Amino acid sequence: LPQRGRGGRGVRAIRGIPSLAPGIAPAHPTLGLLLPSNPLHHLLMAGLERPVVATSGNLSDEPICTDEHEALERLGPLVDLLLVHNRPIARHADDSIAWLLDGEPRLLRRARGYAPAPVLLRTPAPLILGVGGHLKSSVALAVERQVFISQHIGDLDDPLARNAFHQVIDDLTRLYGAQPVVLAHDMHPDYYSTQVAQKFSQTATHAPTCSAIQHHHAHFAACLAEHQHTGQALGIIWDGTGYGLDGTIWGGEFLSGDCAHSQRMAYLRPFMLPGGEAAIREPWRVALALLYELEGDALWQRNDLAPVRKLSAAQRPLLATMLSRGVNSPRTSSAGRLFDGVAALLGLCQQASYEGEAAMLLEYHADPHETGSYPFTLDGPQLDWRPCVAAVREEQRRGIIPSLLSARFHNTMVAAMVALAQQSPHEAVALSGGCFQNRLLSTRASRCLRASGKRVLMHRLVPPNDGGISLGQVAAAAARREG
Numbered sequence: 001l002p003q004r005g006r007g008g009r010g011v012r013a014i015r016g017i018p019s020l021a022p023g024i025a026p027a028h029p030t031l032g033l034l035l036p037s038n039p040l041h042h043l044l045m046a047g048l049e050r051p052v053v054a055t056s057g058n059l060s061d062e063p064i065c066t067d068e069h070e071a072l073e074r075l076g077p078l079v080d081l082l083l084v085h086n087r088p089i090a091r092h093a094d095d096s097i098a099w100l101l102d103g104e105p106r107l108l109r110r111a112r113g114y115a116p117a118p119v120l121l122r123t124p125a126p127l128i129l130g131v132g133g134h135l136k137s138s139v140a141l142a143v144e145r146q147v148f149i150s151q152h153i154g155d156l157d158d159p160l161a162r163n164a165f166h167q168v169i170d171d172l173t174r175l176y177g178a179q180p181v182v183l184a185h186d187m188h189p190d191y192y193s194t195q196v197a198q199k200f201s202q203t204a205t206h207a208p209t210c211s212a213i214q215h216h217h218a219h220f221a222a223c224l225a226e227h228q229h230t231g232q233a234l235g236i237i238w239d240g241t242g243y244g245l246d247g248t249i250w251g252g253e254f255l256s257g258d259c260a261h262s263q264r265m266a267y268l269r270p271f272m273l274p275g276g277e278a279a280i281r282e283p284w285r286v287a288l289a290l291l292y293e294l295e296g297d298a299l300w301q302r303n304d305l306a307p308v309r310k311l312s313a314a315q316r317p318l319l320a321t322m323l324s325r326g327v328n329s330p331r332t333s334s335a336g337r338l339f340d341g342v343a344a345l346l347g348l349c350q351q352a353s354y355e356g357e358a359a360m361l362l363e364y365h366a367d368p369h370e371t372g373s374y375p376f377t378l379d380g381p382q383l384d385w386r387p388c389v390a391a392v393r394e395e396q397r398r399g400i401i402p403s404l405l406s407a408r409f410h411n412t413m414v415a416a417m418v419a420l421a422q423q424s425p426h427e428a429v430a431l432s433g434g435c436f437q438n439r440l441l442s443t444r445a446s447r448c449l450r451a452s453g454k455r456v457l458m459h460r461l462v463p464p465n466d467g468g469i470s471l472g473q474v475a476a477a478a479a480r481r482e483g
Contacts, residue, residue, distance in 0.1 A: 024053055029364050034095055037112060040085060056094060060354070061155045063164040064092040091171065092164060093151050101442055101458070108437055108463050110138065111151040116172065118146035119461050119471060121478060122228045129169070129180035129208070130473030131193040133215065133466040135355070137165060140470035141172045141180070147225075147474050148172060152467055156192040165193070182481070184211045184473035186218070188243035211477040215242030215469070216253045217262050219432035221479070222472030224259045227457045232258050234265070234424040236417055236445075238335035239433035239465070240280070240355075249273070251334025251433075252383070254420050260479035266420050268338060269382045272329040274322045279337065283358040284310050284350040285319075286341030290389050292323045304397070306347040335413075335435050338385060342392060342409055346402045356434070362406050363438045370407035376416050383420065388412045414444045418452050430457040434465040
């Protein structure tokens, strides 16, 4: 729900509601609305006779609490009262999240009301269990043409989410009386879901075979499977991170192929992530890496730049050594991290409090009416972002406001997609990956690609983020066996 703007004295106005507390979705231009989902909610809302602010019954990254004893233990220190009921909850289920894009509802989180409703494959498949990724985890089970996809589970770093992951697998296989013959999993050896699949394949009495599906190909296959697309297509798969076929971190990929197999047609020019995973929560690290590619050691004297200004005198030589020698600085082609780095460069987010915050703020600050863009180059298979970032830096130096800089950066990324799509012989273009949760990017990319003569495939039934990975794993494994 778009907000009308900010009211006075720290409140915001929104479509007939006079004010909202500033702590509700701070810095976000949209709000999510939900209706009561069970009779108790209806009774509660009827008694209150006014809207309430709702949040889920869990801590960040943990699964939803399902009984009052668990809620008292996990949430007791945070709440004043618990409203309980004598009807037990069999399975945890988050609220689903959907938005309208190109006039169609599309899912960002698939849970209550949608899971485990099946997605239909084009042809029947053997019993295949896709165990998903590591973040925004879900699992999927193929039974003939139907792929039953679980509710959103959560991030598998958390022990409670891991317990829920096992419970969901048990529920799905028992509910459909299915004993999988294939376990499809991500290629990343450190993902918990990968380790579970491999261990089960090695120890089970009737051991299923394992099928490793590369992360970005799973995104690609999920989108193709939703549309029951046959034949070849171009996949523009942009996300945060995924384990690449060469053992590096991918995330800004152009794939050419079909549901069974694809190859890397092009990719974003790789850059370093100083501190590795720390760069996900600290986008200033990414900004420094991008700027270092442009300015080298002269960067450390640029106190006019927000990411440099943030560093203490003791931190600068440490970061300089990391970037000059590549110490603890893996290289990545990640589009998600590129967006994060530009957000930090513009001073919009140096420290992220949740996944994707920097990129979201970059989107929210973009002027929707701006049509300008920046240069980029195609150097063989690499889409070189350096001319774009250099132009952002130059206009920032000249005092151009962040809303125009952000919009022009988004427009450049869309223009790059179109330029590379024009080099592909395939009519169909599948857009997938967490970056396509960005409404501005998704809307403009789909419109411009269609205007260039391409047929655009976008997710409707599963999220573009890692919540759709399990469907792609199943679809790819099934297509390989069929072929």
